[in-house]
Amino acid sequence: xxxxxxxxxxxxxxxxxxxxxxxxxxxxxxxxxxxxxxxxxxxxxxxxxxxxxxxxxxxxxxxxxxxxxxxxxxxxxxxxxxxxxxxxxxxxxxxxxxxxxxxxxxxxxxxxxxxxxxxxxxxxxxxxxxxxxxxxxxxxxxxxxxxxxxxxxxxxxxxxxxxxxxxxxxxxxxxxxxxxxxxxxxxxxxxxxxxxxxxxx
Amino acid sequence: xxxxxxxxxxxxxxxxxxxxxxxxxxxxxxxxxxxxxxxxxxxxxxxxxxxxxxxxxxxxxxxxxxxxxxxxxxxxxxxxxxxxxxxxxxxxxxxxxxxxxxxxxxxxxxxxxxxxxxxxxxxxxxxxxxxxxxxxxxxxxxxxxxxxxxxxxxxxxxxxxxxxxxxxxxxxxxxxxxxxxxxxxxxxxxxxxxxxxxxxx
Amino acid sequence: xxxxxxxxxxxxxxxxxxxxxxxxxxxxxxxxxxxxxxxxxxxxxxxxxxxxxxxxxxxxxxxxxxxxxxxxxxxxxxxxxxxxxxxxxxxxxxxxxxxxxxxxxxxxxxxxxxxxxxxxxxxxxxxxxxxxxxxxxxxxxxxxxxxxxxxxxxxxxxxxxxxxxxxxxxxxxxxxxxxxxxxxxxxxxxxxxxxxxxxxx
Amino acid sequence: xxxxxxxxxxxxxxxxxxxxxxxxxxxxxxxxxxxxxxxxxxxxxxxxxxxxxxxxxxxxxxxxxxxxxxxxxxxxxxxxxxxxxxxxxxxxxxxxxxxxxxxxxxxxxxxxxxxxxxxxxxxxxxxxxxxxxxxxxxxxxxxxxxxxxxxxxxxxxxxxxxxxxxxxxxxxxxxxxxxxxxxxxxxxxxxxxxxxxxxxx
DNA sequence: TATGAATGAGTTTTCATTCAT
DNA sequence: AATGAATGAAAACTCATTCAT
Numbered sequence: 001x002x003x004x005x006x007x008x009x010x011x012x013x014x015x016x017x018x019x020x021x022x023x024x025x026x027x028x029x030x031x032x033x034x035x036x037x038x039x040x041x042x043x044x045x046x047x048x049x050x051x052x053x054x055x056x057x058x059x060x061x062x063x064x065x066x067x068x069x070x071x072x073x074x075x076x077x078x079x080x081x082x083x084x085x086x087x088x089x090x091x092x093x094x095x096x097x098x099x100x101x102x103x104x105x106x107x108x109x110x111x112x113x114x115x116x117x118x119x120x121x122x123x124x125x126x127x128x129x130x131x132x133x134x135x136x137x138x139x140x141x142x143x144x145x146x147x148x149x150x151x152x153x154x155x156x157x158x159x160x161x162x163x164x165x166x167x168x169x170x171x172x173x174x175x176x177x178x179x180x181x182x183x184x185x186x187x188x189x190x191x192x193x194x195x196x197x198x199x200x201x
Numbered sequence: 202x203x204x205x206x207x208x209x210x211x212x213x214x215x216x217x218x219x220x221x222x223x224x225x226x227x228x229x230x231x232x233x234x235x236x237x238x239x240x241x242x243x244x245x246x247x248x249x250x251x252x253x254x255x256x257x258x259x260x261x262x263x264x265x266x267x268x269x270x271x272x273x274x275x276x277x278x279x280x281x282x283x284x285x286x287x288x289x290x291x292x293x294x295x296x297x298x299x300x301x302x303x304x305x306x307x308x309x310x311x312x313x314x315x316x317x318x319x320x321x322x323x324x325x326x327x328x329x330x331x332x333x334x335x336x337x338x339x340x341x342x343x344x345x346x347x348x349x350x351x352x353x354x355x356x357x358x359x360x361x362x363x364x365x366x367x368x369x370x371x372x373x374x375x376x377x378x379x380x381x382x383x384x385x386x387x388x389x390x391x392x393x394x395x396x397x398x399x400x401x402x
Numbered sequence: 403x404x405x406x407x408x409x410x411x412x413x414x415x416x417x418x419x420x421x422x423x424x425x426x427x428x429x430x431x432x433x434x435x436x437x438x439x440x441x442x443x444x445x446x447x448x449x450x451x452x453x454x455x456x457x458x459x460x461x462x463x464x465x466x467x468x469x470x471x472x473x474x475x476x477x478x479x480x481x482x483x484x485x486x487x488x489x490x491x492x493x494x495x496x497x498x499x500x501x502x503x504x505x506x507x508x509x510x511x512x513x514x515x516x517x518x519x520x521x522x523x524x525x526x527x528x529x530x531x532x533x534x535x536x537x538x539x540x541x542x543x544x545x546x547x548x549x550x551x552x553x554x555x556x557x558x559x560x561x562x563x564x565x566x567x568x569x570x571x572x573x574x575x576x577x578x579x580x581x582x583x584x585x586x587x588x589x590x591x592x593x594x595x596x597x598x599x600x601x602x603x
Numbered sequence: 604x605x606x607x608x609x610x611x612x613x614x615x616x617x618x619x620x621x622x623x624x625x626x627x628x629x630x631x632x633x634x635x636x637x638x639x640x641x642x643x644x645x646x647x648x649x650x651x652x653x654x655x656x657x658x659x660x661x662x663x664x665x666x667x668x669x670x671x672x673x674x675x676x677x678x679x680x681x682x683x684x685x686x687x688x689x690x691x692x693x694x695x696x697x698x699x700x701x702x703x704x705x706x707x708x709x710x711x712x713x714x715x716x717x718x719x720x721x722x723x724x725x726x727x728x729x730x731x732x733x734x735x736x737x738x739x740x741x742x743x744x745x746x747x748x749x750x751x752x753x754x755x756x757x758x759x760x761x762x763x764x765x766x767x768x769x770x771x772x773x774x775x776x777x778x779x780x781x782x783x784x785x786x787x788x789x790x791x792x793x794x795x796x797x798x799x800x801x802x803x804x
Numbered sequence: 805t806a807t808g809a810a811t812g813a814g815t816t817t818t819c820a821t822t823c824a825t
Numbered sequence: 826a827a828t829g830a831a832t833g834a835a836a837a838c839t840c841a842t843t844c845a846t
Contacts, residue, residue, distance in 0.1 A: 432842085443842090444842095444843080447842070452841075452842080453841065
């Protein structure tokens with residue numbers, strides 16, 4: 001059972017996501033959002049204090065999903081055999097791609113506006129970015145001893161991985177539109193496993 | 202010998218780069234630029250048709266440098282021994298880092314605003330991005346036969362590499378501020394060589 | 403026996419008086435009133451056609467009281483001895499102070515908004531103000547012959563008296579908060595009697 | 604020699620005074636002001652940060668005049684004979700009327716909006732009002748010993764006088780429009796001298 | 805009768821661009 | 826060439842009032 005209010009709010013949020021994704025935060029006017037949502041200008045302000053507030057709300061929604069995904073990734077790079085490590089990396093990649101695919105608009109909004117990094121979303125973006133790096137770095141450090149991952153400096157390596165993830169996810173999901181999750185996650189895994197095995201003979 | 206006009210134009214461009222980098226395109230006001238440049242509001246329009254034009258000019262300046270750098274990278278991934286291939290990748294990385302380091306503000310402006318990618322710079326950004334992918338992909342294809350680089354799909358692999366380049370360059374140059382070019386280019390090279398050698402036994 | 407409707411209407415009026423007094427007509431929102439009254443936004447419009455209407459209603463309520471007070475003041479300045487005249491002025495002052503004290507919020511609303519005198523209450527304010535002047539002037543004229551009040555022009559004198567009344571009532575009731583009705587009405591009477599006896603030797 | 608800027612600013616201020624006087628602060632739109640001043644909407648904001656700022660500026664201009672007038676009134680109620688005291692009060696009244704007459708619009712703006720006493724001019728109004736009371740009270744106290752002024756409480760008496768001043772000035776300058784400064788100041792003086800001589804036999 | 809969600813006209817303010825000097 | 830005052834279109838936000846339930 002869904003109330004009238006919830007329906008209206010959903011319409012506004014949904015329209016806002018579409019517009020922010022299409023035109024960016026700065027260029028999206030509140031009048032664009034309400035026009036798309038099919039409600040009056042004033043109605044917007046019954047649900048959100050400002051354009052900024054709804055934007056942040058949308059970002060934070062995705063940030064929550066993303067954060068809990070990262071926190072669950074406790075066995076990234078872990079394993080007692082090369083195969084097991086590879087399997088864990090593969091799972092991580094596959095789930096990460098899925099997360100992006102399902103929430104592609106919100107993801108795009110967050111990472112685009114975060115990159116242009118001025119205004120009020122900068123802290124939100126910085127937080128998630130730092131968290132991403134921290135988790136990947138920690139997992140690398142934890143599993144250095146297994147010998148299946150090799151590196152001089154975990155933070156540097158984590159940065160490589162994140163760049164690789166993010167760019168290619170956007171390129172394939174966004175630019176290319178169609179995406180073979182299985183193939184992409186496998187190739188990603190192979191590249192990463194290769195990159196991390198570098199000094200192994 | 203530099204004319205007064207050239208000097209004034211230089212002042213405006215230089216101020217614009219600083220402001221765009223500091224506040225982003227949308228939030229930078231023409232009045233910010235002229236204030237920093239120490240000229241009058243009207244003077245700006247003697248040299249540039251619009252705020253957009255100067256922005257594009259700055260981006261294109263960097264795009265030219267970047268393009269010619271890419272075009273010169275004819276021997277990326279080439280070589281008749283593993284060591285030679287590695288050396289070429291290392292040179293490429295080192296020069297790329299140098300290019301970013303020297304032009305960090307313009308690079309940041311282009312890639313940040315490009316990511317948020319709406320408005321008139323989108324084509325500029327797309328062009329350079331596509332060119333980057335094309336060149337890396339072509340070099341990979343050209344050297345597949347040597348056996349020192351292994352991959353299923355060159356475009357996928359190129360995307361991995363570019364993500365890795367870009368993110369880590371910004372992270373280390375920008376966020377970390379200080380950067381050891383030698384160490385970073387070496388680690389980058391090792392990771393890439395590893396990633397590209399994946400199926401090699 | 404009071405109906406539910408009457409109770410609701412009373413709640414709204416009472417809340418409106420509080421809010422108009424606290425924030426003024428312009429700054430008081432209908433939503434402030436209904437919030438304070440504990441009814442829904444729409445309910446307001448079942449009882450009043452507009453924000454203006456309730457405002458006018460409140461003012462007119464006080465105006466009625468005030469008018470009938472003035473009309474009753476038939477023996478102001480009258481008397482066959484100085485002592486009797488003084489006594490009548492004293493009574494008038496005391497009752498006037500009482501009227502203001504009891505209805506301080508409505509009085510404040512009327513006189514404040516009347517002073518800033520634009521919009522729909524201007525006529526209401528002007529009417530009461532004119533009536534006040536007329537009555538005082540007429541009483542002065544009627545009793546000029548007694549010799550206990552001396553003046554060149556009754557209207558001028560009436561204006562003096564009204565300014566004296568109004569300002570000091572607000573100053574002592576409003577600003578000073580606590581008020582000694584006996585002392586204030588006595589001092590007022592003495593000052594007025596003095597002012598009106600000026601040419602008497 | 605008057606600059607273009609000064610001329611424009613003067614036009615805006617002058618139009619603002621007219622509009623504030625005609626419609627009050629709340630009802631005056633910036634678009635009213637610029638229309639009357641014959642400049643563009645944006646021009647207003649080259650000279651004033653907000654509608655509030657210009658309003659306060661106008662009020663403070665008058666407050667300065669008024670304050671310095673009060674500070675100069677050192678001999679109010681002073682004198683070694685009844686005639687001399689009377690002469691000083693008369694001068695004060697005449698000059699006060701003149702001050703109001705010359706600056707009638709600004710005076711009206713200040714006292715009207717101050718009376719409705721919400722918003723940002725309240726402190727300005729309160730300050731001048733308090734100063735007025737303080738000065739009159741002090742002058743009364745200083746000259747109590749001469750015996751030409753009689754009262755129980757100087758503050759009460761000061762309040763009477765100020766109410767009398769203000770109301771009648773507005774009534775005659777504003778409502779009646781035409782005003783005989785000599786006659787009004789003389790009658791005011793007589794009334795005040797009478798009121799203050801009350802206990803004298 | 806009562807509710808409260810929805811409406812949309814109205815107002816302030818910003819800032820890229822123009823143009824008279 | 827240079828100036829900087831002037832322009833006016835555009836956009837966010839408020840709130841009295843309406844209306845479906």
